[in-house]
Amino acid sequence: MNSTISFADLGLAEPLLRAISEAGYTQPTPIQAQAIPHVIKGGDVLAAAQTGTGKTAGFTLPILHRLLERPARERKAGRPRVLVLTPTRELAAQVEESVRVYGKHAQVRSMVMFGGVNINPQISALGKPLDILVATPGRLLDHAGQKTVDLSGVEILVLDEADRMLDMGFIRDIRKVLALLPKQRQNLLFSATFSDEIRGLATGLLNDPIEISVARRNTASELVQQGVVMTEQSHKRDLVSHIIRGHGWHQVLVFTRTKHGANRLAEKLVKDGLTAAAIHGNKSQSARTRALSGFKDGKITVLVATDIAARGLDIDQLPQVVNFELPNVPEDYVHRIGRTGRAGSPGSALSLVDNSEIKLLKDIERLIKRPIDRIEVSDWDPATMVRKQAPGAAEEERRHAEPRGRRNSAGNGRGRAPARKPASGRPGAQAASGVATGSRDGNRRRDSAPSERNRHAPAERSARPAPDNARATPRQAALLSKTSNA
Numbered sequence: 001m002n003s004t005i006s007f008a009d010l011g012l013a014e015p016l017l018r019a020i021s022e023a024g025y026t027q028p029t030p031i032q033a034q035a036i037p038h039v040i041k042g043g044d045v046l047a048a049a050q051t052g053t054g055k056t057a058g059f060t061l062p063i064l065h066r067l068l069e070r071p072a073r074e075r076k077a078g079r080p081r082v083l084v085l086t087p088t089r090e091l092a093a094q095v096e097e098s099v100r101v102y103g104k105h106a107q108v109r110s111m112v113m114f115g116g117v118n119i120n121p122q123i124s125a126l127g128k129p130l131d132i133l134v135a136t137p138g139r140l141l142d143h144a145g146q147k148t149v150d151l152s153g154v155e156i157l158v159l160d161e162a163d164r165m166l167d168m169g170f171i172r173d174i175r176k177v178l179a180l181l182p183k184q185r186q187n188l189l190f191s192a193t194f195s196d197e198i199r200g201l202a203t204g205l206l207n208d209p210i211e212i213s214v215a216r217r218n219t220a221s222e223l224v225q226q227g228v229v230m231t232e233q234s235h236k237r238d239l240v241s242h243i244i245r246g247h248g249w250h251q252v253l254v255f256t257r258t259k260h261g262a263n264r265l266a267e268k269l270v271k272d273g274l275t276a277a278a279i280h281g282n283k284s285q286s287a288r289t290r291a292l293s294g295f296k297d298g299k300i301t302v303l304v305a306t307d308i309a310a311r312g313l314d315i316d317q318l319p320q321v322v323n324f325e326l327p328n329v330p331e332d333y334v335h336r337i338g339r340t341g342r343a344g345s346p347g348s349a350l351s352l353v354d355n356s357e358i359k360l361l362k363d364i365e366r367l368i369k370r371p372i373d374r375i376e377v378s379d380w381d382p383a384t385m386v387r388k389q390a391p392g393a394a395e396e397e398r399r400h401a402e403p404r405g406r407r408n409s410a411g412n413g414r415g416r417a418p419a420r421k422p423a424s425g426r427p428g429a430q431a432a433s434g435v436a437t438g439s440r441d442g443n444r445r446r447d448s449a450p451s452e453r454n455r456h457a458p459a460e461r462s463a464r465p466a467p468d469n470a471r472a473t474p475r476q477a478a479l480l481s482k483t484s485n486a
């Protein structure tokens with residue numbers, strides 16, 4: 001947070017200052033301090049900022065200010081003045097919710113639209129005047145095709161999590177949307193990283209932008225304690241259940257690589273007496289919304305999510321993230337752990353790692369530039385605690401969880417048990433590039449989403465004997481006990 005500047009210093013209108021104060025914010029975050037005055041002046045912005053930095057208010061507040069400052073001469077049905085594009089439904093819903101929170105005294109009408117739900121209620125909502133539209137690209141184009149939305153009055157365009165939109169294959173849709181917008185407009189582009197692709201997009205889109213970068217790229221939050229537990233893939237469900245129950249964790253987001261894995265884990269946790277729900281692209285929007293709100297309200301202890309479904313989830317002060325499997329792409333690890341340790345609260349991220357994932361682990365450690373502590377779970381004894389599996393189940397397990405993409409050198413599991421390193425490095429330290437991967441826009445391209453693709457990759461390894469996970473070192477115990485208290 002910026003220690004000297006107040007929201008009032010940024011020049012925001014009174015109805016917005018009132019809403020900010022009601023939201024309990026006392027000072028602008030660095031991205032807000034930099035972006036707000038520039039956006040108020042009408043400038044373009046290229047910002048490297050992840051979820052958790054306060055970026056949403058960083059663009060929403062000055063946009064609301066501009067709308068208040070220059071009221072429309074006439075407001076037409078279905079013709080927004082501001083368009084915010086996001087990669088996923090969840091992020092779209094959250095951004096629009098922020099618009100409502102910050103704009104509650106501003107008499108501005110906003111609407112969210114995304115795919116995977118009935119289009120008719122959206123069509124009726126578009127029948128009224130509209131100021132801010134938050135949309136995923138696919139559904140927006142559906143509406144544009146049906147002429148239920150008119151984008152010719154857009155004065156400000158925001159591309160939120162633009163890097164993810166590109167990752168998810170939305171570039172053509174984005175270009176189609178751009179072609180429907182007036183040439184003269186203000187453009188704000190937010191991205192976790194400034195890749196060459198993003199720079200390419202920005203060059204064609206932005207007009208003399210200021211560049212803001214608020215978090216070092218690919219560094220993990222100082223506030224997140226990180227640890228790794230080496231284990232067999234086939235033991236993970238029992239282990240995660242054991243850890244959550246044993247430590248009394250009350251709000252845990254668990255990432256699995258596959259939808260199938262998410263379902264199976266949630267079922268197992270429920271059997272073990274925990275309240276758990278799975279969210280992924282095959283669940284209906286209403287099931288996902290229900291699970292998410294149950295999780296936020298504390299009615300659901302464990303939310304099991306694929307990367308894609310977890311995209312853009314903003315859960316205040318989430319204490320605990322568990323990686324049931326490591327993600328294939330090291331950057332996604334940083335995005336995942338960015339779900340915790342946010343907005344000044346401590347958090348902890350524990351990864352369950354099978355031998356086949358060691359290469360992925362090394363890639364992650366290289367990316368975050370530090371080793372992650374290996375943790376042994378003191379009261380865990382797989383010999384007695386792992387539920388007996390049907391013959392072939394371990395193989396099935398592995399087939400579903402097999403790392404993909406970078407699999408070939410990921411240790412093919414023949415022979416040695418994982419080298420058990422002593423606790424190394426320091427827990428904590430690094431930084432969140434903060435963005436997890438997300439759900440598809442509706443159901444359109446879900447199959448090509450990177451994290452849920454090729455589920456049925458061939459198994460490469462045979463099952464190995466269980467490692468003997470035993471005593472925790474004091475530091476390791478501290479990580480687990482700390483996370484349990486968080």
Ligand code: AMP
Nearest residue numbers: 025027028029051052053054055056343
């Ligand atoms: P975002 O990066 O936009 O996803 O925001 C992350 C979280 O920070 C959200 O829960 C916001 O409510 C919160 N937040 C945004 N701005 C501030 C601020 N100035 N002070 C405290 N919390 C904030």
